[in-house]
Amino acid sequence: xxTSKASFWVAHPVGRAxxxxxxxVAFVAIWKLAQVTGWARAGTIPDPFRLPQxxxxxxxxxxxxxxxxxxxxxxxxxxxxxxxxxxxxxxLAASSRWTxxxxxxxxxxxxxxxxxxxxxxxxxxxxxxxxxxxFVIAIGVFWVNYxxxxxxxxxxxxKYYELAQAFGQxxxxxxxxxxxxxxxxxxxxAGMRTGIGQAWMxxxxxxxxxxxxxxxxxxxxxxxxxxxxxxxxMLVISLVYTLSDTLFARFExxxxxxxxx
Amino acid sequence: xxxxxxxxxxxxxxxxxxAPVFANLDLSVEKGExxxxxxxxxxxxxxxxxxVADLAHSSSGRITLDIPERHASRRRATVFQDGRxxxxxxxxxxxxxxxxxxxxxxxxxxxxIDEVLALTRLTELADRWPHxxxxxxxxxxxxxxxLAVHPDLLLMDEPFSAxxxxxxxxxxxxxxxxxxxxGAAVLFITHDIExxxxxxxxxxxxxxxxxxxxxxxxxxxxxxxxxxAEDLQQLAHAIAQEL
Numbered sequence: 001x002x003t004s005k006a007s008f009w010v011a012h013p014v015g016r017a018x019x020x021x022x023x024x025v026a027f028v029a030i031w032k033l034a035q036v037t038g039w040a041r042a043g044t045i046p047d048p049f050r051l052p053q054x055x056x057x058x059x060x061x062x063x064x065x066x067x068x069x070x071x072x073x074x075x076x077x078x079x080x081x082x083x084x085x086x087x088x089x090x091x092l093a094a095s096s097r098w099t100x101x102x103x104x105x106x107x108x109x110x111x112x113x114x115x116x117x118x119x120x121x122x123x124x125x126x127x128x129x130x131x132x133x134x135f136v137i138a139i140g141v142f143w144v145n146y147x148x149x150x151x152x153x154x155x156x157x158x159k160y161y162e163l164a165q166a167f168g169q170x171x172x173x174x175x176x177x178x179x180x181x182x183x184x185x186x187x188x189x190a191g192m193r194t195g196i197g198q199a200w201m202x203x204x205x206x207x208x209x210x211x212x213x214x215x216x217x218x219x220x221x222x223x224x225x226x227x228x229x230x231x232x233x234m235l236v237i238s239l240v241y242t243l244s245d246t247l248f249a250r251f252e253x254x255x256x257x258x259x260x261x
Numbered sequence: 262x263x264x265x266x267x268x269x270x271x272x273x274x275x276x277x278x279x280a281p282v283f284a285n286l287d288l289s290v291e292k293g294e295x296x297x298x299x300x301x302x303x304x305x306x307x308x309x310x311x312x313v314a315d316l317a318h319s320s321s322g323r324i325t326l327d328i329p330e331r332h333a334s335r336r337r338a339t340v341f342q343d344g345r346x347x348x349x350x351x352x353x354x355x356x357x358x359x360x361x362x363x364x365x366x367x368x369x370x371x372x373x374i375d376e377v378l379a380l381t382r383l384t385e386l387a388d389r390w391p392h393x394x395x396x397x398x399x400x401x402x403x404x405x406x407x408l409a410v411h412p413d414l415l416l417m418d419e420p421f422s423a424x425x426x427x428x429x430x431x432x433x434x435x436x437x438x439x440x441x442x443x444g445a446a447v448l449f450i451t452h453d454i455e456x457x458x459x460x461x462x463x464x465x466x467x468x469x470x471x472x473x474x475x476x477x478x479x480x481x482x483x484x485x486x487x488x489x490a491e492d493l494q495q496l497a498h499a500i501a502q503e504l
Contacts, residue, residue: 159345166314166339167359167410178358182349258349260392 046227051235054228063217068236071203071213074130078137078206079199083192085138086145093146094153095180107146115140115202119209128210136206141195148191152184186259189252196248200241263327264289265414265446266313271322272471273308281320282308283472288465290414295440295447297457300467301504306450307342309467310418313448314339328413333363337414338407342422344399346391346406353378353387356406363410377405380439397428404436408443415440417449421456430488433460437484454504458497459486466503476503 009015028048035045058064093103118139119132126132160179169178207215214233221229268288274281282305290296300306311317313324314337328336338359346355356374365373378384381401391399400420407415420436421429437460440447451457457464458480466476478500486493 159341159343160347162316163341163345163347165316166341167406168335168362169358170362174361178361179347182347185349258351258390258392 043225044227046231048231050228051231054226055232058229058232064232064236067212067214067217067233068240070130070211071207071215072240074133074137074206074211074213075199075203077130078134078203079141079195081134082138082141082199083145083195086142086147086191086195087149087188089142090146090149091153091180094150095176111143111147116205119206122206123209130211132209133203133206133211133213136209137199137202140198140202144195144198145188145191148194149184149188152187152191153180155187156180156183186256189255193245193248193252196244197241200237204237262292265292265294265327266290266448267323267325267327268309268313269323269325271309271312271324272320273305273312273317274320281471283467286322286467286472286474288474288477290446290448292413293444293446295449295460295462296465297449297451297461297463298465298467299451299454299457299500299504300472302452304467304469304472306452306467307418310339310416310448310450313337313414314416326414331411331413333365333369334411334413335359335363336412337416338410338412340400340403340407340415340417340420342419344391344396344403344423346394346399346402348391350391351387352383352389352391352394352402355391355402356409359406359410373409373411377409380408380442381405381435395428396424397432400424400432401435404439408439408445411443412445415445415447417447419450419452422452429456436460454500455488455493455497458482458493458500459488464500466500468504476500 009019031045031048034040035047055064089103093099093107115136118136122132122135126135156179160183161175164175164179169175203213204215204218207213208219210216214237218230218233221227221233266289268286271286271288272281272284282303286309288296288298288309298306298309308317312319316339326336330336346352347358350358353374356377357370360370360373374387375384378387381404383398383401383405386394386398386402391402394402400423403420421432424432433456447461449457449460454464461480464476464478464480465474466478467473468475478496480496482490482492482496
């Protein structure tokens with residue numbers, strides 16, 4: 001009896017959902033308690049119960065949707081360019097000893113530089129624009145994808161190339177498309193997925209340079225002490241990230257359906 | 262008639278290591294002949310096969326293949342010890358992989374694939390991913406892929422060493438069946454002398470350091486052979502003495 005109860009909560013989907021919900025409720029309760037009992041200094045902590053109203057206000061004042069859309073513009077551009085270039089450079093660097101040696105020092109010098117350090121040049125080259133924010137996002141995403149692709153391609157099991165050779169499958173392009181790419185796809189896609197998260201991390205910071213978007217709205221709200229609005233933007237960011245990650249995970253699963261699950 | 266494969270004075274050593282794995286090796290395989298090469302580990306059996314498959318380069322000596330180029334076929338095909346299917350292609354796709362570049366029409370390609378699937382009794386499994394196959398099935402798939410290219414010489418590198426004993430016996434019988442149907446010559450590497458005697462027309466023993474051909478023994482036992490027949494066991498025993 002005891003064990004069947006326990007297994008309901010941890011094994012049954014309804015039980016797990018209820019437990020998950022309980023975790024959220026407990027968190028909000030502690031949060032509310034902190035606010036009403038004055039654990040946190042008054043005015044520095046948002047009221048969780050006012051969040052629904054704030055969400056409605058932000059929506060009605062026509063700030064929320066434009067901010068999301070604006071963020072998405074440089075998010076998509078930054079993510080897209082960073083992913084594409086990271087993949088191309090990583091694949092190229094890993095595919096010959098010449099290119100590998102040629103780029104090794106350069107990568108070692110540039111890779112540790114945090115993407116946000118490039119904000120200075122983003123402003124200098126692109127002014128305060130989508131392009132500037134996209135540039136900063138792209139740099140972070142680039143390195144994630146570059147490294148994932150580089151190591152995935154380097155780690156393709158040589159036995160598959162031997163097989164290609166044994167069956168007369170010659171030519172760089174043939175091998176790249178039929179062996180290297182599918183063999184390294186799991187690593188490359190894992191990198192792309194990490195990049196999707198990385199892009200969100202950089203996004204908000206990149207917008208602090210004044211490009212319209214959720215980061216800027218957050219900053220503006222914080223400036224006038226509207227902490228509930230800040231939380232709304234935080235939650236929206238969480239939601240959009242979860243959506244994009246879920247979509248990509250589905251795509252990944254489809255592409256990699258050959259792997260044992 | 263010239264042998265389909267002629268190996269003359271072949272030597273091989275790894276990289277900077279001056280001691281050859283095998284040296285001055287002579288071996289030939291006639292058209293349609295089944296030759297097994299046996300030897301302990303480290304005598305370079307697999308390396309010898311890789312040299313013939315053009316996957317490794319001998320240090321000296323000569324390998325001559327007397328196989329004319331025929332339309333839509335590869336002269337030799339290799340079956341690897343681990344089956345070596347591409348995990349991202351279904352079984353059917355793995356067989357098709359070896360056919361790329363042979364300029365077969367879509368219909369001919371399908372016909373080839375169906376033919377070898379039937380021959381290896383894998384038709385039902387054609388749409389499975391490699392990880393959904395058992396070790397024996399994966400090995401048969403490797404054989405199917407090799408047969409699909411209609412090779413004149415089949416190179417097999419301990420193809421049954423990783424499967425259980427019962428599956429191995431089934432696969433051996435299937436291989437004999439397929440070999441008799443296709444008429445391809447087979448160069449079969451194994452460390453199992455009984456397997457060699459059961460399958461082959463001729464058993465070549467490699468041993469020593471550097472390895473040399475210690476014995477080149479015709480197996481003149483009528484087919485089908487009995488695994489436990491006394492003459493087969495006696496011959497296996499005699500060959501084992503040479504190792």
